[in-house]
Amino acid sequence: MIGVFDSGVGGLTVLSQIRAQLPDSPILYLADQAHAPYGDLTQARVIERSRLISQWLQTQGCTLVVVACNTATALAIDALRASFDIPIVGVEPGIKPAAIQSLSQRIGILATANTVASDRYLRLLERVLPDIDILSQGCAGLADAIEQQSADLDQLLRRYCQPLIDQGVDQIVLGCTHYPLVKERIARLVGPQVTIVDTSGAIALEVKRRYPQDLAGPQVGAPIRLYTTGSAAEFDRLVCAYPLLAWLSGLAS
Ligand code: DGN
Numbered sequence: 146m147i148g149v150f151d152s153g154v155g156g157l158t159v160l161s162q163i164r165a166q167l168p169d170s171p172i173l174y175l176a177d178q179a180h181a182p183y184g185d186l187t188q189a190r191v192i193e194r195s196r197l198i199s200q201w202l203q204t205q206g207c208t209l210v211v212v213a214c215n216t217a218t219a220l221a222i223d224a225l226r227a228s229f230d231i232p233i234v235g236v237e238p239g240i241k242p243a244a245i246q247s248l249s250q251r252i253g254i255l256a257t258a259n260t261v262a263s264d265r266y267l268r269l270l271e272r273v274l275p276d277i278d279i280l281s282q283g284c285a286g287l288a289d290a291i292e293q294q295s296a297d298l299d300q301l302l303r304r305y306c307q308p309l310i311d312q313g314v315d316q317i318v319l320g321c322t323h324y325p326l327v328k329e330r331i332a333r334l335v336g337p338q339v340t341i342v343d344t345s346g347a348i349a350l351e352v353k354r355r356y357p358q359d360l361a362g363p364q365v366g367a368p369i370r371l372y373t374t375g376s377a378a379e380f381d382r383l384v385c386a387y388p389l390l391a392w393l394s395g396l397a398s
Pocket residue numbers: 151152153155156181182183184185213214215216217257260288289320321322323
């Protein structure tokens with residue numbers, strides 16, 4: 146079984162891609178909504194939550210864990226890999242593909258403030274071609290606004306995207322797994338000259354490559370189970386609200 150977690154519904158964008166790649170593998174998802182947003186937690190706290198959740202996923206029978214959260218990957222994946230002997234797959238902003246595709250040699254990254262301030266993110270930037278301008282935009286409150294379906298969502302998107310447009314980026318990388326849920330809104334805001342880069346498909350391919358097949362073998366139409374540390378009814382309501390996730394409605398407990 147594949148275990149997947151995030152602070153909330155964002156990681157379901159990664160789960161959807163994993164399902165497309167591995168339709169016969171059971172998936173167990175945990176949304177840690179009682180402790181969200183991870184963008185506001187200290188690194189020690191994110192490591193503690195990520196360890197506890199990974200332990201739980203392993204005791205439920207998961208043989209691979211996907212950290213479907215850029216913030217938790219940036220702050221905790223090294224600690225997780227040191228503590229677990231099963232594969233731990235993380236997510237990271239698709240800076241490299243965006244840099245390769247960029248004609249203006251200028252790309253923008255949207256991510257949580259915690260992600261863009263992390264050592265792991267800074268190391269990622271060092272590996273990108275030196276002649277590419279990378280504009281990192283920490284988006285305080287954006288994942289939470291998506292999670293809350295806040296009325297301020299468009300205003301926040303405008304605040305974070307406009308400076309990138311003004312500076313001539315032709316690629317915007319979604320560096321938080323919540324952001325694909327509002328990809329259409331971002332696309333409307335930035336216009337057709339800007340390509341939006343989302344790495345969830347690439348992450349799913351990596352999961353497929355590393356997933357040790359369950360001893361029981363593939364199960365046709367394998368189950369997906371969704372859990373939250375918050376309110377299951379609220380989680381389900383949110384899942385139904387985003388067209389990308391509607392196929393997962395009614396599965397939360
Ligand atoms: N989905 C998480 C991420 O990719 O960073 C959001 C983190 C948060 O809880 N703010």
